[in-house]
Amino acid sequence: MSPPPDSIRVVDGFHETAYTYYPILIVGAGESGIALGARLKEEGFDQFRIFERQAGLGGTWWSNRPATFYSFSFSPNYKWTSLHPEGPEIYKYLCDICEKYQFVDKIQFHTDVSELKWLNQEQLWEATLTHMAPGTGELTKKERDQRIAHSGEKSVYLRQEIVRARVVCSCAGGLVEPNAWPSSIPGRDTFEGPVFHSARWDYGVDLAEKDVIVIGTGCSAAQFVPRLTKEPYNARSVTQVMRTPPWVVPKPEPPFGPEKYAKYSSKVFSTVPLVASLFRFMCFARGEADFYTLIDDNSWNHRTRKKLETRMVARMKKTVPEKYHEMLTPDYNIGCKRRIFDAAWFKSLNDPKIELTTQPITKVSPHSITIGPGRLYPDPSDKDSKVPTDEQTIPADVVVLGNGFEVTKWLHPLKIRGKDGEYMQDVWDARGGPQAYLGLAMDGFPNLFIIFGPNTATGHSSVILASENMVEYTIKVIKKILHGDVALAEIKKESEIAWTKRVQEKLKGTVFNSGCHSWYQADGWNSTGYPYSQTDFTFRCMFPKWSDWDLQYTRRGLMKMQARRALNVLLLTFAVFGVYTLQQQSSGSSDVVQKYLKQGLLGLAGIVDRAITMLPD
Numbered sequence: 001m002s003p004p005p006d007s008i009r010v011v012d013g014f015h016e017t018a019y020t021y022y023p024i025l026i027v028g029a030g031e032s033g034i035a036l037g038a039r040l041k042e043e044g045f046d047q048f049r050i051f052e053r054q055a056g057l058g059g060t061w062w063s064n065r066p067a068t069f070y071s072f073s074f075s076p077n078y079k080w081t082s083l084h085p086e087g088p089e090i091y092k093y094l095c096d097i098c099e100k101y102q103f104v105d106k107i108q109f110h111t112d113v114s115e116l117k118w119l120n121q122e123q124l125w126e127a128t129l130t131h132m133a134p135g136t137g138e139l140t141k142k143e144r145d146q147r148i149a150h151s152g153e154k155s156v157y158l159r160q161e162i163v164r165a166r167v168v169c170s171c172a173g174g175l176v177e178p179n180a181w182p183s184s185i186p187g188r189d190t191f192e193g194p195v196f197h198s199a200r201w202d203y204g205v206d207l208a209e210k211d212v213i214v215i216g217t218g219c220s221a222a223q224f225v226p227r228l229t230k231e232p233y234n235a236r237s238v239t240q241v242m243r244t245p246p247w248v249v250p251k252p253e254p255p256f257g258p259e260k261y262a263k264y265s266s267k268v269f270s271t272v273p274l275v276a277s278l279f280r281f282m283c284f285a286r287g288e289a290d291f292y293t294l295i296d297d298n299s300w301n302h303r304t305r306k307k308l309e310t311r312m313v314a315r316m317k318k319t320v321p322e323k324y325h326e327m328l329t330p331d332y333n334i335g336c337k338r339r340i341f342d343a344a345w346f347k348s349l350n351d352p353k354i355e356l357t358t359q360p361i362t363k364v365s366p367h368s369i370t371i372g373p374g375r376l377y378p379d380p381s382d383k384d385s386k387v388p389t390d391e392q393t394i395p396a397d398v399v400v401l402g403n404g405f406e407v408t409k410w411l412h413p414l415k416i417r418g419k420d421g422e423y424m425q426d427v428w429d430a431r432g433g434p435q436a437y438l439g440l441a442m443d444g445f446p447n448l449f450i451i452f453g454p455n456t457a458t459g460h461s462s463v464i465l466a467s468e469n470m471v472e473y474t475i476k477v478i479k480k481i482l483h484g485d486v487a488l489a490e491i492k493k494e495s496e497i498a499w500t501k502r503v504q505e506k507l508k509g510t511v512f513n514s515g516c517h518s519w520y521q522a523d524g525w526n527s528t529g530y531p532y533s534q535t536d537f538t539f540r541c542m543f544p545k546w547s548d549w550d551l552q553y554t555r556r557g558l559m560k561m562q563a564r565r566a567l568n569v570l571l572l573t574f575a576v577f578g579v580y581t582l583q584q585q586s587s588g589s590s591d592v593v594q595k596y597l598k599q600g601l602l603g604l605a606g607i608v609d610r611a612i613t614m615l616p617d
Helices: 031-042 087-100 141-151 219-227 258-271 273-295 299-319 424-431 463-482 493-507 534-542 555-587 591-613
Strands: 009-011 019-027 048-051 111-119 124-132 157-170 195-197 211-215 237-241 248-250 340-342 354-357 361-365 368-371 392-395 398-401 415-417 448-450 486-491 549-553
Touching (some): 019 031, 019 124, 019 463, 031 048, 031 087, 031 463, 048 111, 111 157, 157 463, 211 392, 219 340, 248 299, 273 299, 273 534, 415 424, 448 463, 463 486, 463 534, 486 493
Parallel strands (some): 019 048, 019 157, 111 415, 157 448, 195 398, 211 237, 211 398, 237 354
Antiparallel strands (some): 009 019, 111 124, 124 157, 361 368, 368 392, 486 549
């Protein structure tokens, strides 16, 4: 007999089959996990546990959005020091949320949820927890495997534990595993200097008077490259290797300028919260406008994008040296890849210590790299291009990888085995690619919810808002389980397949599918983008379509449904009786109304009788 879904407890203590039971098990203490924990506490439920493999909370966040839009709607922060605060300030906000809602003690660090398996008989999830050596949770899986090969398994994994849960919520997010050293670049093992990914920054490496190579020109690289030649890093030189140019747009400026915003915004927002709410809405509306301008792929959007592209190219040419004009002019539509909201990168390319190249790295030596011959962009067959192609050898002391994440490997490396014995990854492979109903539920995997799963990134709005919407949807479903009304909640297979088909068809008519090479897609399957507006997603999460779900009600749940129906009939009966009374006063006729009254009472009696027969003995 499985334990009731009400409290954390140890089952079969003092027995070799003993395990800890959790009503709700949450994977990951990033932004989504913290939002879910806070909302559960608001709902009056604190019997959950958050497992986080790293040493601290926060996860990986996307930091190119205004901070007023980065805070949760249910707990806004009015004290940001700027419109775009630094990572430590965002981290402190997330810590404050955990303290405010008092669930810091619910987070267990250095613990990786490595596998989930559904137990059909018990109707529970069995989770394999791997307790990790401090500091190893920040390593990528490849780095952990390398450490194990060199120093043994105990250098990373200390022990395993088996627990069980009624509900599992994966809040691991999409930016979990950083990309490794590019396989197209030979000679990694010959390099004698430090190599690390920007998402796993090695603060122990001194960059002062060092020659630094940066591989990648994504959003993260655009933020850290301009700083490398300045305090506190003081690099001697920075060479940034770019495959293709991103579209770079100006970072939004705060109202009345950065200085006045920093000085007055906190006081104004705290004193008049309505102003803060209005400003938040304006940020949201601006993002939604981008959707209708950039994402849809029709004739009006083509014209609008072309105008915007012309302005952005002109801005680029005014900002960067002429030698970069060709290589920084994209040959694809704006919005097809993730845009860079920039305030410093373009300007930094005027720094004589920073060099940008599109030549490929063809050789790696102990203290240098060789780029060329040839180039990656513009097309090397373009004979009119002035972008260099000659082979060059560049001194190198440190290599920083800014080449993104394994975003198309959803939930990786977590293994999830459903009720039919199939792993989720195998189900996805059989159906064409990673997918989930509204990005959060898969058939065959009951009582499992994915916060920020496949096809939930809009490309124009706040990730925080999207994940908060998914948290709200999840709360609506699991409340039925926590209240004992529903034993199992599973999305119907036909609903999941129909939703995925609709999303993939719609994506074909968006800018995401307009011809560029991006991390949104893999092998022709877009598992990242959401093809509709964030307003659309918000309403879908606010009003679940319950007919798409297969809900297995408990006896208690069925009784409550019967009671609600009885109450509805009772209310209808009294309404009819009221109409009857009015009509009687005016006409004196009562036969018809008495008939309806009698039928209503008989119906009420039948419903109550069925409810009574379902009561436990």
